[in-house]
Amino acid sequence: MEDCVFCKIVKGEIPCDKVYEDDQIIVFNDIHPQAPVHLLVIPKKHIKSIAVMNEKDVALVGQMVNIATRIAAAAGISAKGFRLVTNSGEEGGQVVPHLHWHILGGRQLSGELG
Ligand code: 5GP
Ligand code: ZN
Numbered sequence: 001m002e003d004c005v006f007c008k009i010v011k012g013e014i015p016c017d018k019v020y021e022d023d024q025i026i027v028f029n030d031i032h033p034q035a036p037v038h039l040l041v042i043p044k045k046h047i048k049s050i051a052v053m054n055e056k057d058v059a060l061v062g063q064m065v066n067i068a069t070r071i072a073a074a075a076g077i078s079a080k081g082f083r084l085v086t087n088s089g090e091e092g093g094q095v096v097p098h099l100h101w102h103i104l105g106g107r108q109l110s111g112e113l114g
Contacts, residue, residue: 025063034104035105035109037077077106081105084101084102
């Protein structure tokens with residue numbers, strides 16, 4: 001999608017610090033990390049948010065979670081614990097309207113979720 005910052009990252013028009021890529025998914029470091037480990041898992045395909053994902057995207061979303069857990073383990077945050085979160089819509093705190101999972105870890109995270 002034009003004017004979507006994450007689509008531009010997928011197309012290589014905006015650089016990113018990539019840690020994983022396959023035919024459907026890329027994972028890269030968040031530009032403003034909120035924890036010692038803060039990665040973003042995104043589909044290459046533009047999906048606005050989890051709220052509007054299509055039934056046919058269920059496998060893709062499952063694979064994003066699968067990749068996220070593997071990347072968390074590779075980043076060394078799996079044993080102590082981490083957070084995997086996706087924001088949806090304005091009141092959900094979503095700023096970039098291209099589906100993404102945040103992987104956060106490497107410090108004690110707040111118990112509050114909002
Ligand atoms: P949201 O609030 O939409 O769930 O999170 C968007 C995230 O994307 C934020 O944590 C923000 O720092 C990150 N972000 C926004 N623009 C860029 C960018 O151009 N590059 C990278 N690596 N992260 C970005
Ligand atoms: Zn997009």
